[in-house]
Amino acid sequence: EDKVVQSPLSLVVHEGDTVTLNCSYEVTNFRSLLWYKQEKKAPTFLFMLTSSGIEKKSGRLSSILDKKELFSILNITATQTGDSAIYLCAVEAIGQGAQKLVFGQGTRLTINP
Amino acid sequence: NAGVTQTPKFRILKIGQSMTLQCAQDMNHNYMYWYRQDPGMGLKLIYYSVGAGITDKGEVPNGYNVSRSTTEDFPLRLELAAPSQTSVYFCASSYKEGGPQHFGDGTRLSIL
Structure with a gap:
C-alpha cells in the first residue's frame, strides 16, 4: 500500500525563522x-x-526530492505570518490511468509575530 | 477565473438523508477527482474520472456515487448519509495525468 508520512505534524515558530518540513514516502512506480499549501x-x-x-x-520557498532515500523537504526562509497554513505532501504513481494522489497527514505551521 | 466551483459550501444532513455535492470546472480539464478530508488527516480519494462517461473508485468509495455526463461537471452523491461521512469534501481537476490538480474551496458536511 502506498504511504506518505509528514513530520512534524505541528510546528510553531517566530516570524523570521527558517523552517524545514519533511515528507517521506513509499510508493510503487513513483x-x-x-507540495500544497492549505489555508x-x-x-x-x-x-x-x-x-x-x-x-x-x-521566492522564500524551496523544495528538494531525494529519490534514493524516498523523501522530500520543503524549506521556508524568513517566515512571515502569511506562511501560517497546513502544508500537504502528496505522491503520484505511474500507470494509474489518472493522477491518483496519496496525501500525507499534513504539517500545521504557525508563525507568531 | 472561476476554476473549480463547489456547491454548497456548508450543509447539515440528518442520518439517512441523501444529497448531491456539485462540482464544476471551466478549465476544460479531462481529469476530475473527489476527496474527503477528516480533521488532522490528509485528503483521501473517493472517486475520480478521466473523461465524460468514465468514472472509477478511489481509496474510500463506499457510501458514495458519481457520474460524469459532461467534461465540466462531476457531482458526488450520498445516498444514505451516515455520521462517518461528516467531513470536508474537495473536488479537484487536472489537465492531464502528471499535471498539478486544482482544488475547489470545499463543502463542509455534517451528518447528525
Missing part, C-alpha cells in the same frame, strides 16, 4: 511528489518534483 479553504499548488526536476525554488 512519478512525482507535490482556510482549497489546497493551492506549490511545487511538483519529478525525476527530471528534483529541486524547485520560488
Whole structure:
C-alpha cells in the first residue's frame, strides 16, 4: 500500500525563522511528489518534483526530492505570518490511468509575530 | 477565473438523508477527482474520472456515487448519509495525468 508520512505534524515558530518540513514516502512506480499549501479553504499548488526536476525554488520557498532515500523537504526562509497554513505532501504513481494522489497527514505551521 | 466551483459550501444532513455535492470546472480539464478530508488527516480519494462517461473508485468509495455526463461537471452523491461521512469534501481537476490538480474551496458536511 502506498504511504506518505509528514513530520512534524505541528510546528510553531517566530516570524523570521527558517523552517524545514519533511515528507517521506513509499510508493510503487513513483512519478512525482507535490507540495500544497492549505489555508482556510482549497489546497493551492506549490511545487511538483519529478525525476527530471528534483529541486524547485520560488521566492522564500524551496523544495528538494531525494529519490534514493524516498523523501522530500520543503524549506521556508524568513517566515512571515502569511506562511501560517497546513502544508500537504502528496505522491503520484505511474500507470494509474489518472493522477491518483496519496496525501500525507499534513504539517500545521504557525508563525507568531 | 472561476476554476473549480463547489456547491454548497456548508450543509447539515440528518442520518439517512441523501444529497448531491456539485462540482464544476471551466478549465476544460479531462481529469476530475473527489476527496474527503477528516480533521488532522490528509485528503483521501473517493472517486475520480478521466473523461465524460468514465468514472472509477478511489481509496474510500463506499457510501458514495458519481457520474460524469459532461467534461465540466462531476457531482458526488450520498445516498444514505451516515455520521462517518461528516467531513470536508474537495473536488479537484487536472489537465492531464502528471499535471498539478486544482482544488475547489470545499463543502463542509455534517451528518447528525
